[in-house]
Amino acid sequence: MRVLVVTTWFPGPWAPGSGIFNLRDVELLALDHEVTVVHLVPPTQLAQARVDQLGRIAVHRVPMAVRSPRSIRRARRYIAELALEHDLLHSMAISSLLPLGGTALKVPWVHTEHWSGFLAPETAPIGVRAMGSLLARRLKRPDVVVTVSEALASAVRRHRAGPTMVIPNHVMLPPSGAALEREQADHIRLIAVGGIIQRKGPIMAVRALAGLRARGYPATLRWIGEGPLRDEVMSTAAQLGVADRIELEGSLAPEEVSHGLLGADVFLLPTEGETFGVSIAEALTHGLSVVVGSRGGQGEFVGPADGVLVAAQDPGLYTDAVIAVVGSRTPATPTEIARRAQQRFAPEFRRAEYLRAYHLAGNPEGHSA
Incomplete structure (x- = not known):
């Protein structure tokens, strides 16, 4: 045709x-x-x-x-x-x-x-x-x-x-044969993929990171994407004392994004709304637990075993959700999360x-x- x-x-x-x-x-x-x-x-x-x-x-x-x-x-x-x-x-x-x-x-x-x-x-x-x-x-x-x-x-x-x-x-899949189980790290490696725009919640992510640090959880945040709030994100991070714990990577090639997802512990995206949530789905296909906003299409494929859907734009709730995920209160292993998502997409x-x-x-x- x-x-x-x-x-x-x-x-x-x-x-x-x-x-x-x-x-x-x-x-x-x-x-x-x-x-x-x-x-x-x-x-x-x-x-x-x-x-x-x-x-x-x-x-x-x-x-x-x-x-x-x-x-x-x-x-x-x-x-x-x-x-x-x-x-x-x-x-x-x-x-x-x-x-x-x-x-x-x-x-x-x-x-x-x-x-x-x-x-x-x-x-x-x-x-x-x-x-x-x-x-x-x-x-x-x-x-x-x-x-x-x-x-x-x-x-x-x-x-x-x-x-x-x-x-x-x-939805991007990891390279064939990629190791999905995470190596033990001395800190919580958070990652986000999306534009640095209001709707994706980058300021909320910074505040959640600061909340983790305040509660004694060593954590870093790597954000892949570009956008107009870049300076505001770094200014907020400096005010909260976590500027040295954040990397704003800008836009990366798909294979670099895949590598980043495989090297993280939790996918954090305080989004205000998604029609689908491609980066959320890609986090799952790479075996990552997710902590994301609940509004939008991602609620159709993020289940209790995959992470936490946060119902309100509140940094404390996002901090609580990350702690719950790293505390193994989501029962699925990275391999199980990835297998289920790869079949779906x-x-x-x-x-x-x-x-x-x-x-x-x-x-x-x-x-x-």
Whole structure:
């Protein structure tokens, strides 16, 4: 099948880490289909359309300003012309619906949604929130909508009556043969993976670290990711006397992230909300117990044997949860945690489910999801 993917979130030379989850989905789809991507790029990053090649996948980079009707119309014409050469349209991310609003599609349409604003609208800027509310009405048009968690699916179903499926994000697995059992360390090695942004809770993590130190537990925190709160994190750490116990690593390659997860004792992410929680799932596939916020899709796969879901943004509660985890009050071993998570997020399952979604989109009568 010839599949045309349209997305605003996708890696490019100017932002290699942006929308990496959509790239992973495209790579998976390309195992069974001939895939072409239309990447809608802000004009500040790209002045003219061009075509890049990612292996066998052609990526059409098309400038589109989300606040310019003229720019959106140009993108719409570009997509409509390409769609004539394909058997199915697959849009990814809510903002990709902008140029598809007035398109008269003659091919089946699948849409994959990730937007955290459906579950935690207060974490999105006001302008983005308003645009998201407007675009949510367009979710009724695709033949099938795919979400990455049941929590997000429930929110999406409020805007559509058609089939809505749950297919989790791509989750990185550890290298084959990697040692999952942790060596004894003289301190608690905490690790977090995520942007240094308010929603991920980096300040809360610093306060939890300070709480551990105050209670006599030697601990360090390694944060992998980048973001605008970097200076505030270090300032808070200095005020609390733990600046020498924190490493802000910035963005790392996947293999370096994997190595870091294998060398830690507890994954700590005081997130305010997740649509899925890729880094949380990856911590589990690497055999790590997790201490994370309870709001979002991660509640569907983090059980009592995997760690602690913290119900409130309170540093004392996060400190208590870490102490509970390191005190072996979560019964599973690292190997057991990893085995269960690796089975749940097996790429073979995701591949089969996307084949089912495409079949359902092309044959909507007599099927349900």
